[in-house]
Amino acid sequence: EAGVAQSPRYKIIEKRQSVAFWCNPISGHATLYWYQQILGQGPKLLIQFQNNGVVDDSQLPKDRFSAERLKGVDSTLKIQPAKLEDSAVYLCASSLDTGTSKHNEQFFGPGTRLTVL
Amino acid sequence: AQSVTQLGSHVSVSEGALVLLRCNYSSSVPPYLFWYVQYPNQGLQLLLKYTTGATLVKGINGFEAEFKKSETSFHLTKPSAHMSDAAEYFCAVSKRPHFGNEKLTFGTGTRLTIIP
Numbered sequence: 724e725a726g727v728a729q730s731p732r733y734k735i736i737e738k739r740q741s742v743a744f745w746c747n748p749i750s751g752h753a754t755l756y757w758y759q760q761i762l763g764q765g766p767k768l769l770i771q772f773q774n775n776g777v778v779d780d781s782q783l784p785k786d787r788f789s790a791e792r793l794k795g796v797d798s799t800l801k802i803q804p805a806k807l808e809d810s811a812v813y814l815c816a817s818s819l820d821t822g823t824s825k826h827n828e829q830f831f832g833p834g835t836r837l838t839v840l
Numbered sequence: 841a842q843s844v845t846q847l848g849s850h851v852s853v854s855e856g857a858l859v860l861l862r863c864n865y866s867s868s869v870p871p872y873l874f875w876y877v878q879y880p881n882q883g884l885q886l887l888l889k890y891t892t893g894a895t896l897v898k899g900i901n902g903f904e905a906e907f908k909k910s911e912t913s914f915h916l917t918k919p920s921a922h923m924s925d926a927a928e929y930f931c932a933v934s935k936r937p938h939f940g941n942e943k944l945t946f947g948t949g950t951r952l953t954i955i956p
Contacts, residue, residue: 727883763849765930765946766884779943814883818942827942831876831883 725749727832729815735838741803744835748796748817754778756829757790757800758814766814772798773820802837810839842867842933846947854955859903859918861950863931866912873914874932874944875905884930890914891936901925926954 728747736742748755754773758766769788771778774795783790787806792798802809812834818827847862865871872891876884888899895907901924905916914931931947 763948765844765932765948766944767946768943771943816883828886828889829942829944831885833881833883836881 727815727817727830729813729832729835731835732833733836733838735840736805737840738807739804741801742805742837743799743801744813744815744837746798746800746815746832748798748815749819749830751819752817752830753795753820754818754827755792755798756816756818757798758816760812760814760834762811769800805837805839807839810837812836842871842935842945844931844933844945844947846929846931846950848950849948850951850953852953852955853921855923856920859916859921859925859952861916861929861931861952863905863914863916863947864912865914865931865933867933867935869935871933872936872942873905873907874934875899875903875914875916876930876932876946877901878928878930878949880927887916887929921952921954923954923956926952928952 756771757769760766769783770780770790772792775792790800814834815832816829818829843866845864874889875887878884888897890897890907898904903918928949930949932944934942
């Protein structure tokens, strides 16, 4: 089974520029997550989608970050304009929504490493 | 609110020695607990998880962890380290599904180095 795909793998931009990341989750996974992992820290959830609806975006800096999952499959995360402190790895994860009380394991993509100069 | 504290940002052990990575959690409700491993330039891979039942859980690659409610700990161990175990390890906590969504809250990670 194919895993979570992300592109690009690496991106270098200057501050105040815009950037977009793409994620294709595992086929059939209803839930999709975007995490930000700053060097030396653990991943931090930015936004969680269930199908094409937002479940949690409480830690998304909405003045500059946006995300969408229009058809309930792949997703894009955008930063506009970027700041130096946005340099990080952006991880996408997906999970199968079993609709039960069982834990739904999250599967992670390889991430996009963003450097803002 | 939930949180995770990983003691020791860097741990070095000799090949063949015991690996012990420490994790303490804070949660107002019974949590689910996880250990993830991250190899360079790769995403996170689930090593093991505690949800319910037996408090000693076994994972992949010979790792295991024990949930100790009285100590609010979930330390990761492996009896004999291999060179291939060198990686970054993250402890994480989430709420049980009926307490809310399953957002993972991660610790800051422990980088494990294996000395030949």
